[in-house]
Amino acid sequence: MPVKLIKPKRFGDERGWFVETYNADRYPGLGIGATFVQDNHSMSAEVGTLRGLHFQAPSYGQDKLVRCVRGRIWDVAVDVRKGSPTWGQWVGAELSAENGWQLFVPIGFAHGFVTLEPNTEVEYKCSGLYAPGAEGALIWNDPTVALPWPLSGEPVLSAKDKIAPTLAELDSPFDYDGIPLEPIDA
């Protein structure tokens, strides 16, 4: 499945608004045919907290449907499929509680985000269960990928994210599946 940016329709009225954040009938029509089995929610206290770039290896791969429910993030999916013509290329978008946008990050991509506001909360659906033994990572500041992180200093990182391998060092567990990388709006 391709990377997708989804801009769900909000129905506003005098009380506020309503939005469907996932619909098993409609989302497959947007190219998101994943069956989600786990929902995650994280809060990052400081601006500039960077989580990523993460993936789980097959057969524990995870498609992720990501949204920001408080504050603002820059969210990114990096193509780490071996043999991909777009290996090391990426799709990024600003997701916020205000815009309600979602990024669909398919299996074969490393995922990460940086927070742009304090106390930012992110929720995402995953098509695979957490499998700590299958976790893999790519270093956030890989020189080949050269992500334009919107940071005004050093990021706040977990100990594990500080020592992730570079793209050149990464023994990617994913093979190219023929699906092009396109920053497509659903």
Ligand SMILES: Cc1cn([C@H]2C[C@H](O)[C@@H](COP(=O)(O)OP(=O)(O)O[C@H]3O[C@@H](C)C(=O)[C@@H](O)[C@H]3O)O2)c(=O)[nH]c1=O
């Ligand atoms: C990811 C995960 C973590 N944990 C636990 C392990 C650890 O004690 C604590 C924090 O884990 P981490 O440091 O891995 O959390 P974090 O750095 O937020 O990891 C997440 O980053 C984003 C970018 C992703 O794409 C996710 O798939 C996941 O890798 O939560 C679970 O119990 N279940 C889970 O699914």
